[in-house]
Amino acid sequence: MSERYIGLMSGTSLDGVDGVLADFSDGLRVLGHASAPFDPRLKSELLALNQSGPDEIHRAQLAGNALMKVYAGVVHQLLATSGVALADVRAIGAHGQTVRHRPQEFDGPGYTVQLCQPALLAELTGIDVVADFRSRDVAAGGQGAPLAPFFHRALFGRAGETIGVLNIGGISNLSLLRADGSMLGFDCGPGNGLMDAWCQRHLGRPYDAEGAWAAGAVPDQKLLQTLLAEPFFAKAPPKSTGRDLFNEPWLQQRLAKFASLPPQQVQATLAELTARACSDNVMRHEPKLARLIVCGGGALNTHLMRRLQALLPGTQVVSSADAGLPPLQVEAAAFAWLARKAVRREPLDLKSTTGARGARVLGGIWPA
Ligand SMILES: Nc1ncnc2c1ncn2[C@@H]1O[C@H](COP(=O)(O)OP(=O)(O)OP(=O)(O)O)[C@@H](O)[C@H]1O
Numbered sequence: 001m002s003e004r005y006i007g008l009m010s011g012t013s014l015d016g017v018d019g020v021l022a023d024f025s026d027g028l029r030v031l032g033h034a035s036a037p038f039d040p041r042l043k044s045e046l047l048a049l050n051q052s053g054p055d056e057i058h059r060a061q062l063a064g065n066a067l068m069k070v071y072a073g074v075v076h077q078l079l080a081t082s083g084v085a086l087a088d089v090r091a092i093g094a095h096g097q098t099v100r101h102r103p104q105e106f107d108g109p110g111y112t113v114q115l116c117q118p119a120l121l122a123e124l125t126g127i128d129v130v131a132d133f134r135s136r137d138v139a140a141g142g143q144g145a146p147l148a149p150f151f152h153r154a155l156f157g158r159a160g161e162t163i164g165v166l167n168i169g170g171i172s173n174l175s176l177l178r179a180d181g182s183m184l185g186f187d188c189g190p191g192n193g194l195m196d197a198w199c200q201r202h203l204g205r206p207y208d209a210e211g212a213w214a215a216g217a218v219p220d221q222k223l224l225q226t227l228l229a230e231p232f233f234a235k236a237p238p239k240s241t242g243r244d245l246f247n248e249p250w251l252q253q254r255l256a257k258f259a260s261l262p263p264q265q266v267q268a269t270l271a272e273l274t275a276r277a278c279s280d281n282v283m284r285h286e287p288k289l290a291r292l293i294v295c296g297g298g299a300l301n302t303h304l305m306r307r308l309q310a311l312l313p314g315t316q317v318v319s320s321a322d323a324g325l326p327p328l329q330v331e332a333a334a335f336a337w338l339a340r341k342a343v344r345r346e347p348l349d350l351k352s353t354t355g356a357r358g359a360r361v362l363g364g365i366w367p368a
């Protein structure tokens with residue numbers, strides 16, 4: 001049986017799809033990486049679908065179909081560039097696009113929605129598809145996120161060492177892999193999402209490359225304290241979040257009293273907010289952490305990486321590239337790894353991360 005899997009991730013940044021073709025026959029070997037940006041229409045529709053709007057069920061299905069075409073394009077790109085035959089790929093792990101994340105609503109389990117049409121993807125690729133990774137966890141009382149910590153442990157964990165893995169995507173999440181093999185994983189809060197939105201609004205660019213714009217101003221401490229007063233930051237794990245909370249209206253409401261601040265200073269404050277959301281959690285849960293491996297697009301933000309290092313002077317802050325896997329490949333590889341777990345019906349012990357009642361197999365399988 002082939003040990004080759006494809007992982008496809010389109011995250012909360014809405015920048016597009018990252019795909020990885022990985023071979024797990026001896027640890028992890030990445031055979032290919034491909035990505036595809038969303039065209040502006042699909043991007044704005046996916047963004048709009050994060051909020052309720054007219055005819056949203058219909059629009060969500062069509063957006064899911066359009067998303068699968070982008071996913072299939074990435075699969076074909078991976079096969080073409082790696083030379084791996086279609087029949088040699090055991091399965092695709094397809095995350096889909098999160099448009100709602102409300103794991104706890106009222107007094108029962110809530111829900112989490114990832115737009116995804118696994119049946120269509122199976123048709124378009126001729127490969128088994130594993131999808132819907134989060135709903136079982138929510139059904140078992142968990143947050144449904146983050147799920148990558150299990151992969152972080154498998155890839156970066158070292159017996160006898162405590163290591164942190166920080167993913168900075170649209171939202172940021174931290175995995176603390178402890179020396180005794182136990183682990184803690186949860187979302188920290190905003191990652192690049194608020195910075196991206198502010199940069200798009202004021203510079204017309206999708207993100208602040210290398211954090212150069214933010215680096216040119218000093219954060220406003222009063223605004224920073226106002227943003228950090230959000231109760232999510234003080235909550236104890238398990239916890240997860242998304243665009244449902246950290247969105248542009250959230251920011252605009254808090255900016256109302258800071259109308260005279262120059263936009264660049266707001267950007268510097270948003271970068272500091274992301275850095276603090278992450279570093280405060282390291283200080284709270286593992287103050288003597290020796291090494292923090294950073295992945296996700298935020299690892300490419302030089303200013304953010306410098307701020308993290310400054311806020312965590314006793315910790316060596318490194319990009320995941322220095323630990324063997326480039327930042328934009330980690331999450332996609334995680335969904336290849338999670339697909340393999342589903343195919344092998346191997347449960348994950350979810351308690352320490354999502355807070356689910358116990359170990360569960362995550363994901364459903366749509367045969368080719
Ligand atoms: N060179 C760069 N300089 C600064 N920021 C960058 C750079 N390259 C990417 N980014 C940031 O990384 C983001 C994409 O990161 P990534 O692909 O990890 O997010 P995601 O997977 O969508 O999110 P999530 O992990 O929340 O699901 C971009 O939106 C941008 O903000």
Ligand SMILES: CC(=O)N[C@H]1[C@@H]2OC[C@@H](O2)[C@@H](O)[C@@H]1O[C@H](C)C(=O)O
Pocket residue numbers: 011012098101112144145146147148149167169170171172173187240241242331
């Ligand atoms: C609901 C959802 O899509 N959550 C994402 C999001 O993006 C980052 C953070 O918030 C994390 O909790 C999760 O993604 C990663 C892949 C995870 O599950 O580990």
